[in-house]
Amino acid sequence: MNPTLAQIPGSLIRAINALKRPGDIDLCLGEPTLRPDPRPFEAALAWVRANGCPYSANAGDPVLRAVIAARYAYPGLDRAENVCVTVGSQEALFLALKTVCDPARDEVLIVGPSYPAYAKICQMEGIASREVGLDPADGFRPDAARVLAAVGPQTRLVLLATPANPTGRVWPDVELDALAVGLRARGEGRPYVLVDEVYRELCYVEPPPRGFATRYDRTLVANSLSKSHALTGLRLGWLLAPAEIVPTVVKAHQFVATAASTHSQQVALAIFQDAVPLDVHRPHYAARLAELSALLDAHGLTYAAPEGTFFCMVRLPAHLAHDSVAAAHALLAAQRVVTVPGAAFGAEGWLRLSWVAAPAQLATGIERLATYFLASR
């Protein structure tokens, strides 16, 4: 067996999720509970009736590539040639890391706390990775100076998410500008930046900051319709990348998956070509966030106020903060509430809640969380 693969530790998220029993309150979910609009699927069915279901080009349907490039219109990433249509943003992240980095010498700098797969993909591919953690005492506030100070001579790629899972924080314009200026100052050896924008449409900051790709030339962007459109099972994402990188990305994509599903690409095309804005689900989540904040405040819980995503980091009280895995499991055992230990994201002392559960479930869940924090003293 491949020893590198065998050594990758199992998922802490999956471990607690596997213990979930019927009737438990699930604040662990990483996917929308909204239902997707069936109309794009009807359009895709009509297309299959007329055209069958042949391979698309490896890089994706040329019209879809052009529509995606034009929709985001990031300078230097705004042509069909800048797009590889992928099997969700997961494959986009995998391909970006695999293509841009030379395992023999390059290092990836991951802005944490972060989605655990970033570091695990690096591990699987034999690429060195290092985390620069945002300050928990400052609510994981995006901080360009902190990231810039951590960039080293081997740093080939900086990986950040905005809005960020698990913190819900959004990088503001001023910090994105500072990051771009600081990286540009590194001249020829400046690293690439891979931005995970999968929560882009679930941003509650007004106005939403402009994408980092508008400020810095060596930017790659991973995104999908999974979170914005409640289509996690569509497995349809894309990587935007500078034109000199895309052919190599497509080469790896071809050997890994050939292409994304032609049907899923037709669903995506129907969504992008429709007049409905991409952030159609945002008002729903914004309303839920207001409820969540009221609940957390009412119970006197400490948390990093979410600015995006559908996650929230809640601080463990001092007597539990040393072991978030134990706390999450004890909470599940005592109160039947499923959360994710912050340790899963490199953020010991916190729990990640997802707030996509039904309102009554969420209210009960937060109440039980507060009860557990008190009762466990």
Place this chain on the structure above:
Amino acid sequence: MNPTLAQIPGSLIRAINALKRPGDIDLCLGEPTLRPDPRPFEAALAWVRANGCPYSANAGDPVLRAVIAARYAYPGLDRAENVCVTVGSQEALFLALKTVCDPARDEVLIVGPSYPAYAKICQMEGIASREVGLDPADGFRPDAARVLAAVGPQTRLVLLATPANPTGRVWPDVELDALAVGLRARGEGRPYVLVDEVYRELCYVEPPPRGFATRYDRTLVANSLSKSHALTGLRLGWLLAPAEIVPTVVKAHQFVATAASTHSQQVALAIFQDAVPLDVHRPHYAARLAELSALLDAHGLTYAAPEGTFFCMVRLPAHLAHDSVAAAHALLAAQRVVTVPGAAFGAEGWLRLSWVAAPAQLATGIERLATYFLASR
């Protein structure tokens, strides 16, 4: 950039395909021209209307996994736990090679001529690979003794396809038995065998041989609905593997793609649960093969008689046999017929024809091929 990836040569198939002009006769196609049945897509749409489009489990829908395992019923691979649902058989091949082999010491032995991606996946993953070629003088006849003689001390995995692309040859029971006996004799150090069965349902030998997995314990099987059901764009395949391997396969699958499309899995479930046999398209192809053979014979062309797939290897005449790439390009320029040079598969001196084109196109294509062979002398 990842230098390993950058060094993988471009595709000879794609190179000639890119030169195709409207009006050319296309005998290059690697996908069915039949239309798929739309009813499984209607069933999948109804499912999405009722359930949305959430993530499936990483390894695939548990019911689909069970149905696939039961349908093939290969001993030791016949439980849901033996199945990982993948993004086409391409991802199944990728995951099998990535999981089973240790790049530091293992070697893959590829039975050739073969689908070019086998060796290129190995190259991308830093796994040593070596080809054992079946004898062109014997029409690429499957030959267990030849393969067994090539197995070395580092050979961790033997990779073969039956029915085979590009030769159309089918491994008969007697040779599969001999291969299993020979490999078993190697005891504890015996290699795994990865069988690409993507053309399984397009086998014109009666009765079709039993799968290699019925004879040998360390077998993995890659397959999909792409070729049997004209669903290349569905990107729905699977890997059958011994239970001790599957969890590591699923781990890599998770980091590469999360899961296959939930919608595509519902299409597959509708197909597997229907009473229509999986080889529903076989009679169509068998009839086309009879036409092809008559055409090739009428023009006095030499070829390896296909027993499966929708490909045929035609031998280049002596004056062209030294350079199949040049011959294929000259044929395209002179006669506007697109074929694939045998060199793309490690079979210099041959051209691969696909015979899924419309009958009139196929007849004209073969006629022009014969004309070119004569005229180029």
